[in-house]
Amino acid sequence: MRSLTPPPGAAAADRHPDAPAPGTLLGSHYRHCFGCGSGQPHGLHLETRAGEGVSVTAEFTVRPVHQGAPGLAHGGVLTTALDETMGSLGWLMHVIAVTGRLETDFVRPVPVDTVLHLSARATGVHGRKIFTSAEGRIGGSGGPVAVRAEALFIQVKVEHFTDNGRDEEIQAAMADPDQVRRARAFEVNP
Numbered sequence: 002m003r004s005l006t007p008p009p010g011a012a013a014a015d016r017h018p019d020a021p022a023p024g025t026l027l028g029s030h031y032r033h034c035f036g037c038g039s040g041q042p043h044g045l046h047l048e049t050r051a052g053e054g055v056s057v058t059a060e061f062t063v064r065p066v067h068q069g070a071p072g073l074a075h076g077g078v079l080t081t082a083l084d085e086t087m088g089s090l091g092w093l094m095h096v097i098a099v100t101g102r103l104e105t106d107f108v109r110p111v112p113v114d115t116v117l118h119l120s121a122r123a124t125g126v127h128g129r130k131i132f133t134s135a136e137g138r139i140g141g142s143g144g145p146v147a148v149r150a151e152a153l154f155i156q157v158k159v160e161h162f163t164d165n166g167r168d169e170e171i172q173a174a175m176a177d178p179d180q181v182r183r184a185r186a187f188e189v190n191p
């Protein structure tokens with residue numbers, strides 16, 4: 002099992018000088034993203050906000066379409082919310098990164114209609130690897146932890162998407178100036 006703890010020699014994650022100020026809503030990186038896109042009717046519609054350093058917060062309301070057991074959130078959906086929240090740390094570092102490995106602890110059940118208060122931070126960087134952690138609390142940002150996760154993101158170039166994504170969506174994304182602008186916001190040293 003490969004560790005999700007930054008190895009000895011890992012650097013602290015750097016907040017990019019042009020990162021949005023703490024409190025700023027980060028917006029969606031892609032309109033059709035299941036995690037954050039407004040164009041996905043059954044998506045999670047997460048809205049993530051920049052925090053201090055390399056950290057973010059988000060709120061996720063569990064809806065009936067997110068059920069696993071009767072009246073309770075599906076664990077995979079909660080993991081997706083954590084994944085998306087940690088993934089959005091790239092906005093603050095100006096890097097494009099994808100999830101390589103993710104481990105979730107489900108601490109307590111999360112009923113439908115719950116607002117999950119999510120927070121995530123980068124815990125270290127080693128080469129292309131970005132180590133992150135996140136948690137989701139219920140009843141407020143100081144409430145009890147319901148889920149927590151650690152994940153390893155790997156920095157990739159934009160070709161990761163253009164070479165591997167289905168052509169139809171890639172062409173549409175590249176023809177959308179808004180999408181191109183958002184992609185640039187992730188790039189290192191634009």
Ligand SMILES: CCCCCCCCCCCC(=O)SCCNC(=O)CCNC(=O)[C@H](O)C(C)(C)COP(=O)(O)OP(=O)(O)OC[C@H]1O[C@@H](n2cnc3c(N)ncnc32)[C@H](O)[C@@H]1OP(=O)(O)O
Pocket residue numbers: 003030036084085088089097098099100101102128129130153155157183184187
């Ligand atoms: C437009 C805006 C877009 C913005 C896009 C934002 C999207 C956010 C969406 C939410 C996040 C997602 O769900 S993303 C979607 C889910 N994830 C994916 O589809 C990724 C699929 N996997 C891959 O494409 C690949 O395996 C990669 C890119 C992750 C790694 O391949 P690679 O580039 O060839 O790199 P590789 O040399 O293998 O690995 C580099 C280093 O990472 C380590 N490493 C690699 N994989 C793992 C792993 N699973 N667990 C541990 N460690 C790993 C290696 O040991 C190595 O360490 P060392 O030798 O250097 O020490």
